[in-house]
Amino acid sequence: MALGKKLAAEFLGTFWLVLGGCGSAVLAAKFGGDGNPLGIGLLGVALAFGLTVLTGAYAFGHISGGHFNPAVSFGLWAGGRFSGKELLPYIVAQVLGAIAAAFILYHIASGAAGFAIDPTAAGAFATNGYDALSPGGYSAAAAFLCEVVLTAFFLIVIMGSTHRNAPAGFAPIAIGLALTLIHLISIPVTNTSVNPARSTGVALVVGNGAVSQLWLFWVAPILGGLIGGIAYKWLGRDD
Secondary structure: OOHHHHHHHHHHHHHHHHHHHHHHHHHHOOOOOOOOOOOOHHHHHHHHHHHHHHHHHHHHHHHHOOOOOHHHHHHHHHOOOOOHHHHHHHHHHHHHHHHHHHHHHHHHHOOOOOOOOOOOOOOHHHOOOOHHHOOOOOOHHHHHHHHHHHHHHHHHHHHHHOOOOOOOOOHHHHHHHHHHHHHHHHHHHHOOOOOHHHHHHHHHHHOHHHHHOOOHHHHHHHHHHHHHHHHHHHHOOOO
């Protein structure tokens, strides 16, 4: 497959992830106010992120591999499943897709009367954060550990479900459910990143504190991705 088509698929897949996942958090999580049965809440947002990856992987996986996430690209490279020469182009495409989705989401959300973003609020516009910007008030150390461990396991699930000996055709389901579970665990801690591109797109819309804390949501997921990729490279090797 030509590199240009791969990059277009990564752009569109990451766009879909941010629009669907972050869009559910911004537009639907508390629709109608607290306690309104129309709001989808934490469970709904977690499921939305999983569904974006599941559907995106089926749509674009055969073109680009369906990474949609710099940490996944790094992890697959560390695990011997991805070429290093395509690493930077993939990351650029993913970040641009996330930024485009975040700004389109902002324009959709701003069409509602009274819409405003409070950059000092935890999880504002689906941003990630720690300390005062963590939904549950978790420390930077807790946030870092959470993102590293969960991203590492995300890579293990990705590499395991796409292994040549795994049942064919079911990988997107396992990957989507893994991302749903990750959100169920970590939304209270960091509002769940495990994806530097996803974090960057919405942080650029909000600015201020979200941007200043963005370093953690690049370093921790990439570190976790590398750990998971290396671990599964050893675990899944035929000895």
